[in-house]
Amino acid sequence: MGLFDNRFASKNAAMSRAFSIDSEKDKQKRNTAREPAAPKMGICDKCHKEALLRSYRSREMSVSDGAASFGTVVKHLCEDCAPRSKRFEDANVPAMDKKQVKNLMRSAKKGLL
Numbered sequence: 449m450g451l452f453d454n455r456f457a458s459k460n461a462a463m464s465r466a467f468s469i470d471s472e473k474d475k476q477k478r479n480t481a482r483e484p485a486a487p488k489m490g491i492c493d494k495c496h497k498e499a500l501l502r503s504y505r506s507r508e509m510s511v512s513d514g515a516a517s518f519g520t521v522v523k524h525l526c527e528d529c530a531p532r533s534k535r536f537e538d539a540n541v542p543a544m545d546k547k548q549v550k551n552l553m554r555s556a557k558k559g560l561l
C-alpha cells in the first residue's frame with residue numbers, strides 16, 4: 449500500500465509537471481491524455497460544488513452507428529460523492545437478505561429447541 453502510494457504520488461507529480469509545461473498540447477490531446485489521480489480543486493461532476501476532487505474511472509458502453517464500444521469515462525467527484533466501496537455497500541446492501549435472515553432464524557431456533 450505504502451509503496452504503491454509513493455509510486456502513485458511521484459507519478460502524479462511528474463504528470464502534473466508535464467501537464468503544466470505543455471498545456472497547449474494537452475488541449476489538443478485531451479481525449480488521449482491521462483488524468484492525474486491526485487486530488488485537485490474543481491467542480492464536482494455530481495453535486496457541482498467546488499471541492500477537492502478525485503478522478504474515478506468507470507467503464508461505460510456507448511453505441512454509435514449500431515456498434516457498441518466500451519470506453520473508460522473519467523469522473524471528477526468530491527469526497528461526498530466519491531464511491532467509497534465499503535460505505536457504499538453498507539448503505540445500499542442490507543447486511544442479509546430476507547431469505548438469509550429466515551434461514552438464520554430457523555437454524556437458531558433449531559439450535560435452541
Ligand SMILES: [Zn+2]
Pocket residue numbers: 492493494495496497525526527528529530
Ligand atoms: Zn460532489
